[in-house]
Amino acid sequence: MAHSSTVENYLKEIYLGVSRLPPGEPLLPMGQLAVALRVAPGTATTMVKALAESGLVEYEPYNGVRLTAAGTKLAATVLRRHRLVELFLVQVMGMRWDEVHDDAEHLEHVVSDRLLDRIDEMLGHPDTDPHGDPIPGKEGTILERHLETLLTCPVGTPVVVARVTDQDPVFLRFVERNGLKPGELVEVEARDEGADAVRLRGRGDTSITIGARAASKLLVDVK
Amino acid sequence: MAHSSTVENYLKEIYLGVSRLPPGEPLLPMGQLAVALRVAPGTATTMVKALAESGLVEYEPYNGVRLTAAGTKLAATVLRRHRLVELFLVQVMGMRWDEVHDDAEHLEHVVSDRLLDRIDEMLGHPDTDPHGDPIPGKEGTILERHLETLLTCPVGTPVVVARVTDQDPVFLRFVERNGLKPGELVEVEARDEGADAVRLRGRGDTSITIGARAASKLLVDVK
DNA sequence: GAGGTGATTTTGATTAATCAAAATAATGAT
DNA sequence: ATCATTATTTTGATTAATCAAAATCACCTC
Numbered sequence: 001m002a003h004s005s006t007v008e009n010y011l012k013e014i015y016l017g018v019s020r021l022p023p024g025e026p027l028l029p030m031g032q033l034a035v036a037l038r039v040a041p042g043t044a045t046t047m048v049k050a051l052a053e054s055g056l057v058e059y060e061p062y063n064g065v066r067l068t069a070a071g072t073k074l075a076a077t078v079l080r081r082h083r084l085v086e087l088f089l090v091q092v093m094g095m096r097w098d099e100v101h102d103d104a105e106h107l108e109h110v111v112s113d114r115l116l117d118r119i120d121e122m123l124g125h126p127d128t129d130p131h132g133d134p135i136p137g138k139e140g141t142i143l144e145r146h147l148e149t150l151l152t153c154p155v156g157t158p159v160v161v162a163r164v165t166d167q168d169p170v171f172l173r174f175v176e177r178n179g180l181k182p183g184e185l186v187e188v189e190a191r192d193e194g195a196d197a198v199r200l201r202g203r204g205d206t207s208i209t210i211g212a213r214a215a216s217k218l219l220v221d222v223k
Numbered sequence: 224m225a226h227s228s229t230v231e232n233y234l235k236e237i238y239l240g241v242s243r244l245p246p247g248e249p250l251l252p253m254g255q256l257a258v259a260l261r262v263a264p265g266t267a268t269t270m271v272k273a274l275a276e277s278g279l280v281e282y283e284p285y286n287g288v289r290l291t292a293a294g295t296k297l298a299a300t301v302l303r304r305h306r307l308v309e310l311f312l313v314q315v316m317g318m319r320w321d322e323v324h325d326d327a328e329h330l331e332h333v334v335s336d337r338l339l340d341r342i343d344e345m346l347g348h349p350d351t352d353p354h355g356d357p358i359p360g361k362e363g364t365i366l367e368r369h370l371e372t373l374l375t376c377p378v379g380t381p382v383v384v385a386r387v388t389d390q391d392p393v394f395l396r397f398v399e400r401n402g403l404k405p406g407e408l409v410e411v412e413a414r415d416e417g418a419d420a421v422r423l424r425g426r427g428d429t430s431i432t433i434g435a436r437a438a439s440k441l442l443v444d445v446k
Numbered sequence: 447g448a449g450g451t452g453a454t455t456t457t458g459a460t461t462a463a464t465c466a467a468a469a470t471a472a473t474g475a476t
Numbered sequence: 477a478t479c480a481t482t483a484t485t486t487t488g489a490t491t492a493a494t495c496a497a498a499a500t501c502a503c504c505t506c
Contacts, residue, residue, distance in 0.1 A: 093341045103335050110329035118316045263495050
């Protein structure tokens with residue numbers, strides 16, 4: 001089975017799924033993969049076995065799946081297309097950062113190398129997309145730098161938002177309204193375990209309080 | 224059967240195929256459709272029957288196929304996407320007119336309405352693509368204006384190239400090298416039935432002779 | 447009008463991708 | 477250790493799209 005957009009999606013979700021897991025040499029459980037791809041569990045199993053045949057993933061029955069080197073490389077080129085396209089749509093086409101994900105989801109499978117080169121060039125060979133996600137290199141090198149979240153970073157220290165790891169438009173608009181987009185300066189004033197909340201002071205000295213769940217999706221550069 | 228890119232391609236090729244036929248109320252023979260889509264004849268038959276079920280085409284066994292109003296409208300939106308994308312790739316992305324067809328062929332199936340609106344706006348609501356092909360309106364109205372070809376237009380009269388009806392890169396580069404792109408002024412100096420050739424005088428008073436086959440692909444505005 | 451040629455349709459299979467539901471394995475709690 | 481729960485895999489079917497090759501039809505020529 002060659003290299004359909006279905007295959008690209010499986011590899012992409014396996015990559016993203018694994019990278020969301022705690023460090024180590026983790027395997028992505030089939031259940032999570034099936035949810036991410038919105039397919040029935042059995043479908044994911046069947047497909048992953050086929051991908052294993054093609055040498056794109058390692059599959060351990062009942063344990064999960066992980067990418068091989070070849071699979072990682074392919075996933076990286078898909079991610080590169082996706083993220084360059086997202087940035088292009090924002091930067092060149094003037095679309096909002098909360099409305100580009102779905103288009104990118106489709107375009108990532110059809111953009112030719114030639115067109116992608118043009119896009120990359122036009123954007124000045126950027127290394128992150130509008131959400132702060134790293135754009136893999138042409139040869140499939142992904143530079144995932146280590147970042148704290150607003151849940152783990154030091155309190156009372158100014159930090160810079162570097163990445164927002166949730167593409168939900170509602171969340172993205174909230175982030176934008178409150179000056180929490182990548183590049184913005186914020187500071188954690190306090191954390192309240194009990195209330196499951198984090199109080200921030202951002203641009204304009206206005207304090208806002210966000211839930212822990214939201215705080216964990218905002219990655220920051222502690223400097 | 225809903226509205227896959229396969230369906231879009233069938234409708235598009237039926238539209239294009241019919242419009243290449245002599246006027247009247249013609250039916251596109253299944254053979255031609257199969258060739259255009261690069262599928263086996265039986266495949267085209269099966270698919271067309273399904274399209275007829277969906278009310279997108281009229282199918283007369285052994286005679287051929289033609290679009291219904293609904294089918295025409297859908298074909299028009301595909302053509303609109305294709306042609307706007309082609310113009311975009313040339314105008315905005317700086318690609319050559321002879322290298323945009325294949326990208327457009329894929330992009331036409333995935334570009335969202337929102338993105339297409341942006342493209343349309345950015346290009347100033349153009350009405351022809353780089354090859355002079357008309358860009359259907361948002362509601363599916365196609366303005367096919369009547370044009371002569373270099374085989375049928377008056378001799379010794381200046382005419383303006385309006386449209387090039389062949390996407391082959393080799394041909395397009397020939398056209399460009401010889402100043403025969405849409406917008407350029409030319410004049411048929413003579414036609415030679417026997418030699419199957421047409422002598423032209425174009426920009427810079429240089430005379431060139433092209434074959435009848437090529438001449439028939441260059442549509443001109445006699446004014 | 448009888449054949450033959452070429453186009454078209456049928457038939458029978460195949461492949462990729464999917465689902466629902468049954469079967470099985472792993473896990474954790476008693 | 478046993479059992480119940482939950483995750484995973486199997487099984488059996490389905491759908492869209494395709495092909496090759498056999499059957500059929502249309503049409504032209506003699």
